[in-house]
Amino acid sequence: xxxxxxxPALLLIIGGLLLPFLPARARPVVSIMLPLATLWAVWxxxxxxxxxxxxxxxxxxxPVEADAVGRVFATVFALAGLGGVVFGFSRxxxxxxxxxxxxxxxxxxxxxxxxxxxxxxxxxxxxxASTLVIWSSDQPGAAKAGFRYILLHLLGGVILMAGxxxxxxxxxxxxxxxxxxxxxASWLILVGLLINAGAPPFCAWVADAxxxxxxxxxxxxxxxxxxxxxxxxxRAFPGTEILIAIGVFMVIYGIIYALLExxxxxxxxxxxxxxxxxxxxGIGIGTELALNGAAAHAFAHILYKAALLMSAxxxxxxxxxxxxxxxxxxxxxxxxxxxxxxxIGALAISSFPFTSGFVSKTMITAATADAHLLTAWxxxxxxxxxxxxxxxxxxxxxxxxxxxxxxxxxxxxxxxxGAMIAMAALCILIGLFPGVLYSMLPFPVDYxxxxxxxxxxxxxxxxxxxxxxxxxxxxLRRTPKITLDMDWLYRKPGLWLGKxxxxxxxxxxxxxxxxxxxxxxxxxxxxxxTHGMSGSLGHAWSIGGVMTAVFAVMALYLLNSYL
Amino acid sequence: MSETQTAPETKSVPDFSAxxxxxxxxxxxxALPDEPPALFDRPxxxxxxxxxxxxxxxxxxxxxxxxxKQPHFGIDGIPGFYSxxxxxxxxxxxxxxxxxxxxxxxxxxxxxxxxQDGGTKA
Numbered sequence: 001x002x003x004x005x006x007x008p009a010l011l012l013i014i015g016g017l018l019l020p021f022l023p024a025r026a027r028p029v030v031s032i033m034l035p036l037a038t039l040w041a042v043w044x045x046x047x048x049x050x051x052x053x054x055x056x057x058x059x060x061x062x063p064v065e066a067d068a069v070g071r072v073f074a075t076v077f078a079l080a081g082l083g084g085v086v087f088g089f090s091r092x093x094x095x096x097x098x099x100x101x102x103x104x105x106x107x108x109x110x111x112x113x114x115x116x117x118x119x120x121x122x123x124x125x126x127x128x129a130s131t132l133v134i135w136s137s138d139q140p141g142a143a144k145a146g147f148r149y150i151l152l153h154l155l156g157g158v159i160l161m162a163g164x165x166x167x168x169x170x171x172x173x174x175x176x177x178x179x180x181x182x183x184x185a186s187w188l189i190l191v192g193l194l195i196n197a198g199a200p201p202f203c204a205w206v207a208d209a210x211x212x213x214x215x216x217x218x219x220x221x222x223x224x225x226x227x228x229x230x231x232x233x234x235r236a237f238p239g240t241e242i243l244i245a246i247g248v249f250m251v252i253y254g255i256i257y258a259l260l261e262x263x264x265x266x267x268x269x270x271x272x273x274x275x276x277x278x279x280x281x282g283i284g285i286g287t288e289l290a291l292n293g294a295a296a297h298a299f300a301h302i303l304y305k306a307a308l309l310m311s312a313x314x315x316x317x318x319x320x321x322x323x324x325x326x327x328x329x330x331x332x333x334x335x336x337x338x339x340x341x342x343x344i345g346a347l348a349i350s351s352f353p354f355t356s357g358f359v360s361k362t363m364i365t366a367a368t369a370d371a372h373l374l375t376a377w378x379x380x381x382x383x384x385x386x387x388x389x390x391x392x393x394x395x396x397x398x399x400x401x402x403x404x405x406x407x408x409x410x411x412x413x414x415x416x417x418g419a420m421i422a423m424a425a426l427c428i429l430i431g432l433f434p435g436v437l438y439s440m441l442p443f444p445v446d447y448x449x450x451x452x453x454x455x456x457x458x459x460x461x462x463x464x465x466x467x468x469x470x471x472x473x474x475x476l477r478r479t480p481k482i483t484l485d486m487d488w489l490y491r492k493p494g495l496w497l498g499k500x501x502x503x504x505x506x507x508x509x510x511x512x513x514x515x516x517x518x519x520x521x522x523x524x525x526x527x528x529x530t531h532g533m534s535g536s537l538g539h540a541w542s543i544g545g546v547m548t549a550v551f552a553v554m555a556l557y558l559l560n561s562y563l
Numbered sequence: 564m565s566e567t568q569t570a571p572e573t574k575s576v577p578d579f580s581a582x583x584x585x586x587x588x589x590x591x592x593x594a595l596p597d598e599p600p601a602l603f604d605r606p607x608x609x610x611x612x613x614x615x616x617x618x619x620x621x622x623x624x625x626x627x628x629x630x631x632k633q634p635h636f637g638i639d640g641i642p643g644f645y646s647x648x649x650x651x652x653x654x655x656x657x658x659x660x661x662x663x664x665x666x667x668x669x670x671x672x673x674x675x676x677x678x679q680d681g682g683t684k685a
Contacts, residue, residue: 259657260660260664260668318591330601369639372636377635381645382653382656383656385648385652385653386653389653401603404594406593406594407593408591408594409591451630452630452631453633456623456626456627456629456630459623460624460643460645461646461649463619465652466616468649468651468657472654481668481670483664483667483668484667484669491674492674
């Protein structure tokens with residue numbers, strides 16, 4: 001067993017756990033070295049299982065089984081981890097960075113997990129580490145949001161574990177392979193994975209938890225959990241038809257909620273669900289082009305989402321924590337670099353030609369058209385047009401242009417600026433040279449995004465959506481309100497139900513205590529009658545009486561030995 | 564720790580102020596009264612941008628008739644399909660969003676208001 005056959009994830013996980021114990025001055029350097037070393041390890045391990053362990057003497061664990069799709073995701077996870085650490089360099093000595101590195105390690109562990117048991121371990125590690133990232137935040141809502149987040153993910157974990165257990169019992173193997181959706185176990189696994197993907201009815205946690213991360217933590221949060229779920233759906237349920245419907249729902253849900261949102265980081269969180277919806281549609285279609293598209297889109301998405309959140313984070317950082325669109329506007333005057341990176345990220349998420357989003361998202365829409373799924377295709381195209389409207393235009397418009405807020409914060413300090421520029425540059429580079437991304441994909445790519453028809457179609461779609469945006473500006477006025485979501489169920493009725501149950505339990509307990517205490521008191525009173533100071537068995541006997549009794553017993557004894 | 568405490572904040576529970584140390588908060592520079600108009604505030608630039616945008620939209624619309632199309636469905640073969648679809652689809656979705664907003668919009672403090680909807684007190 002050579003050193004490279006250990007899980008690459010261990011570098012980040014062990015490194016992250018040791019980080020707080022290192023001298024404060026060494027921590028920033030180490031925290032940058034860790035994702036770099038991981039990136040190397042991801043490409044150094046050979047394809048196929050390179051480490052096999054025995055589990056319970058019956059099952060084989062394959063903690064490291066590399067393949068192309070795992071490597072695509074692991075690469076972009078490591079890049080996102082690196083970008084996040086650089087972006088948060090000014091406080092790389094904090095516990096948040098340590099938790100984020102462990103989180104990143106958990107995600108990369110999932111990429112190379114060859115069996116369900118290993119997957120589950122890394123999966124839960126991610127849930128714990130990401131909760132710590134949320135709890136490291138400076139946002140006032142972070143403590144409660146993190147608690148809601150961990151509860152939902154523990155629920156998802158339990159459902160996944162139940163499914164895995166059933167699957168292992170039924171098939172006798174822990175191998176992580178594609179499943180047929182039929183048995184209860186396979187449904188449980190699907191539900192467990194979909195909860196982490198932000199699928200309905202569990203969409204709400206993304207926009208509830210992610211915006212409560214710190215300026216730096218949210219960059220990490222946006223990258224790993226949902227995309228790990230996408231990877232696992234990719235592995236376990238390619239071509240599962242129900243995923244097309246789920247994906248289309250997420251695409252539309254993400255847009256509608258983003259359209260109504262005032263908080264810029266919540267807006268970006270809703271767009272995660274929208275974009276993950278595209279990937280899930282690709283997985284549901286299950287052709288080689290669609291699966292390639294889903295993997296490529298995850299890769300592109302993580303990078304432009306990082307650029308967007310770094311841009312929004314820089315605004316927050318330099319304005320002392322402002323994140324409501326109603327409080328911002330006109331910042332391009334003093335933050336040109338942040339504005340440029342934000343616009344590049346926004347163009348990429350809108351899949352504008354010559355950005356990374358264009359070369360990946362059009363693969364999925366093309367696969368939908370090839371499969372002749374008209375309804376899905378219309379929804380995806382409508383969503384693409386809208387994505388440009390609600391985020392490609394709305395985010396830069398509200399923050400950097402639009403009504404001048406009078407704020408003149410400068411661009412952020414260098415490490416933040418550097419990370420942001422690097423992410424934006426990657427968005428453009430992948431858009432200009434898609435071959436680099438395509439060569440990493442699991443299936444050979446016979447697809448060219450840059451044909452006249454495709455560019456013309458996309459530009460028509462986007463520019464006319466822009467025209468619609470211009471005309472609709474008056475009714476897209478921002479209002480400082482929130483939109484209710486499925487989490488209302490457990491935040492309002494769930495809360496009342498919980499309180500009602502607790503109240504009833506309190507009353508029951510009080511009743512039981514009263515009744516029990518009454519019984520005990522009555523018993524004690526009875527005992528007092530017989531065993532008390534004045535009871536027949538308890539009171540003091542006179543010497544004479546005792547002597548008479550002893551005499552009687554001895555007389556009986558004497559009589560007995562004579563007879 | 565190289566960070567320094569900035570704003571003297573009152574201690575509340577839970578106290579996250581320790582995490583906020585590196586934020587240059589409460590000191591955001593504001594616009595000066597005699598500030599010259601920024602690039603996109605100048606009328607001549609705005610005029611050029613508007614004309615450029617209109618020209619771009621027209622060119623892109625016309626480009627749809629020049630490229631060779633391979634429609635997968637009947638509908639995407641209609642002349643200028645992507646233009647009018649790109650224009651109408653967002654309007655449809657915005658209307659859907661507005662309708663949903665009528666039902667589901669609440670004040671920002673909705674989840675912090677205690678039991679306003681008749682919840683039971685434990």
